[in-house]
Amino acid sequence: MSAPRAKVAVLISGSGTNMASLLYASRAADCPFELVLVASNKPEAGGLRLAEAEGVPTYALSHKGMAREDHDTAMDAAIRASGAQWVALAGYMRILTPGFVAGWEGRMVNIHPSLLPKYTGLHTHERAIAAGDSHGGVTVHLVTAELDCGPILGQTPVAIMAGDTPDSLAGRVLIAEHQLYARCLADLVTRESAPEWILGQVRERAMALPEAEETVSHGMPCFGVIKGKKFAYFSSDHHGDGRVALLVKISGVDEQAQLVEQDEERYFRPAYFGDGWIGLRLDLGDTDWDSVADWLARSWRSIAPRKLTQFLDAAGEF
Template sequence: MAKPRIPVAVFIGGSGTNMAALHYASRLADCPYEIVLVASNNPEAGGLALAAAEGVPTFALPHKGLSRAEHDTAMEAQVLAAGAQFIALAGYMRILSPEFVGRWEGRMVNIHPSLLPAYPGLHTHQRAIEAGDSHGGCSVHLVTVDLDAGPLLGQIAVAIAPGDTAESLASRVLFAEHQLYPRCLAELVTRETSPEHLVEQVRNHALALPEADEVVSHGMPCFGIIKGKKFAYVSVDHHGDGRVALLVKISGVDEQEQLIESDPERFYRPAYFGDGWIAIRLDLGRNDWDDLAAWLQRSWAAIAPRRLAAILDF
């Protein structure tokens, strides 16, 4: 049975060629995402007509007369109504408010026509030519409040040929953009449920705790105090259950039952671990890593020697 595709909204400003590349890639059988909305602050954007012709819902709202926050809120309302879990910016030239960016942290991506961190902002091809660079290119990155400064997800370098103009270089870079963006978006939307990524996220938080170490126990990554008790495991398809889960210590059977009753999809009783542990599914996506870090810290405190617990004011 095929996995459901992750819904994505695309914000455009003009012709929408990168939006088209994302959409046509989504028609491939193995693509993990689908485009559920194309939105713009420019009602005349050519990409809106293309999206509509392809049967993709569209939305346009001019920003004139609206504050940045008001416009972002209206755009976001359409994104949420469409059920999108990620936003891809594709030629969307309006700067987004810090509040909007913060709400979509890690779930909003952009493509930029340079090899970042070189040449953020505009006129990238001309700047690369004038600097005497051997290559231009494109970058896909997560969106942060700092312009074109988010973590990189991928790049393609494009040679600058003798006699190149900004226009001729831009035309070749655009080909590279159309190859890079769908691949990076596909990797991003599946990362939240990738066992390797989930284990790495748990590892980063667990090993940040005082005197924590990692071993393999019962075939699972296991975290404990050095030469001491264990406070967390990551179960990956344990005995073929098809789940990825964080296992942490709790107070006992009453708390275990309460958690499972409150959210039976997310919480379950881990086999062989008894009443003092709870399993928290990670493979459902949309994980709150601050909350999961708090679970790890609490579990760590339950087994940490008093001298260590005092470090974190437990």
């Protein structure tokens, strides 16, 4: 049984060629995402007509006469009502409010026609030619409150040829945009189920604890206090169990049974580890990483020398 496809809403303001590239990429049997909404701040946008013809639900709300916050609130409500888990900006010519951006942190992407960090904003091809650059190009990035400055997910350079105009360069960059966007979006929506990415998230939080070190034990990456005991193990299909999980210390058999009974899909008794450990699945697509950090800190505290816990307690008072 294949994994459910990620649900994506696309925001446009015009003809929607990048939206179309995502739409037609999503029709491939192995594509990990599907479009559940195409929305626009311009009811006359041509991309809306294409989406309708292809059977994708649409939403349009003119921004004229509306406060920016009110318009973003309405767009956000429409996106969430569609069931979308991700948002892709595809020529959406609106600067989004910080509240809207924060609500989709890490789950909203944009495509920009330059090799960021060069040439944020408009007139990117004209500026690249005027600067004498050898290449223009395209960048896909996560959206943050600062315009065109979010983490870069992918780039494609496009050569600037002798005699190029902004329009001629833009035409070739658009081809690169259509190739790049779907690939980056596919990578993004599947990374949360990739063991390597999940391990990176665990590592970042575990190694932030005092005197933590990473080693390998029982064939698994594990984390402990330097020259001390282990407080966490990372399990990826260990003994063929099909799970990606974090194993952390708990108080004992009663807590273990309570957690499993509370959510048997998420929690499990890890084989060969006994009653003082619990398995926490990280491959269900809804991991609360703040909660993972709390589990790691609690497990670390259970085995750390008193001098370290005292130091951490003292630091927490300031």
